[in-house]
Amino acid sequence: MKLIIATIKPFKLEEVREALTGIGVRGMMVTEIKGFGSQSGHTEIYRGAEYAVNFVPKIKLEIVVSAAMADQVVETITSTAQTGKIGDGKIFVLDVAQAVRVRTGETNDDAL
């Protein structure tokens, strides 16, 4: 099993969700986050005074899938979340040691 952590631009969330459910992903965790990467913030002006916005709003997706499916999920997120402009986000893939479905007690791939 793999845990895929992806940061994406907030306006891409709906498109990414649709694409992922389309390839058979049955669940995901979504968090509104702030952070910086290469984009590293920008400046704005409030009442004539310039200020830096150091952290940019992003959406974090956490998806656990079977190892066989991980590459397809990464490719789907990459293709749908991409705008080609700076700040499109990053994807990380980690190994998952164990999974349990609370309702039934099923484990690992059966629990996904």
Add this chain to the structure above:
Amino acid sequence: MKTLTKLGLAAALIAAPSLGLAQDDGPVPGVNAATDSVFIFNSLLFLIGGFLVFWMAAGFAMLEAGLVRAKNVTMQLTKNIALFSFAAIFYYLIGYNLMYPLGTWAIDGILSGVWGPGVLEAVGVTADAADDYGYASTGSDFFFQLMFCAATASIVSGALAERIKLWPFLIFTVILTSIIYPLQASWKWGGGFLDAMGFLDFAGSTVVHSVGGWAALAGALILGPRIGKYTKDGKTVPIPGHNLALATLGTFILWLGWFGFNGGSQLAMGTVGDVADVSRIFANTNTAAAGGAIAALILTQVLYKKPDLTMVLNGALGGLVSITAEPLTPTLGAATLIGAVGGVIVVFAVPFLDKLKIDDVVGAIPVHLFAGVWGTIAVVFTNGDASLGTQLYSIIVVGIFVFVVSSVIWFILKTTVGIRVGEEEEINGLDMAELGMEAYPEFSKG
């Protein structure tokens, strides 16, 4: 013609009941439509104008609540309702008679000889017993003038937000509304020496707005900026307001109230000429606000590449303050331009004050002081009776008086009871530190 018929009918209806009553009880106070109408319509103008200006207290409260951070909202609202209430009581106790000596001066043209609470006419007063039958009821005048006094105090609270202690602020409010405002207002509106010189200030660009602005400036200088507003190398750190919807609502409420502020200051509605003038004033007041808002909108777009809503709001208010000294004589075009200049002044004055490290949370000093001075000067462009020298002299006299007296009072308060909350209280927010009550208890900071 239609209008004439309607008025004739109304007069007949008003006159009718007195005829019926007179049969049983002999002569009773009835309605004499021909002469009573002036008294009635003048009083009505004061009452309508008065409750519109009252509503400006809500406008100030919302504007200020929106432009402070969430942690200081309860305190800002508390100050607004408390200051209005203190103003109401102290204007009654001292201010009203101090402002209107009606010719009884202790020092001629400078200090009223009438001290003590305001007194209204008797219940059910007759035409013979009215204080001024040829003009308006005392109660309507008192009610109207009181609202102006309270508006002056409202101006101060926004500039000093987020760091001043509640009670010292309210002590200042009491002195402002019982002494400082009425005393200088007597010089113009009470028939004092500035009035005798020919100073023109229709609804109070100087008498009300610059006075609030000077008192706020003195307070802001002595109080100092909020923690974190300016860096050590002199840069300004923006502290965005927490709710621009409230700030916008507040601005629209002030805009509405201003029709009473300026329109009511015609002080008479009993003749065709007067009511037509009130209409002119409403239209000019409105267009000046629009001019100020558009000027700020375009200017912030050009200067900063994006329009700044808070500046547009301040621009509209700057336009309103600018037209307040003379809302009657300008044409609609001239009024728009006078307001637009007010908007421009505000957009440049806000960063200018920041350069001087004067922290004015809501832009009260640019709007009420800077635009107030401009509006007072602008009278000379449309009113041939105004003299630039007298306008400038009056601006300076009132400015020095209010700034010096306010500074002394702020300084005394600072050295005795202290005017500023502690560092920890300021960072945690005045709501919890001074009141133990949040404006939005169901939202955690996260």
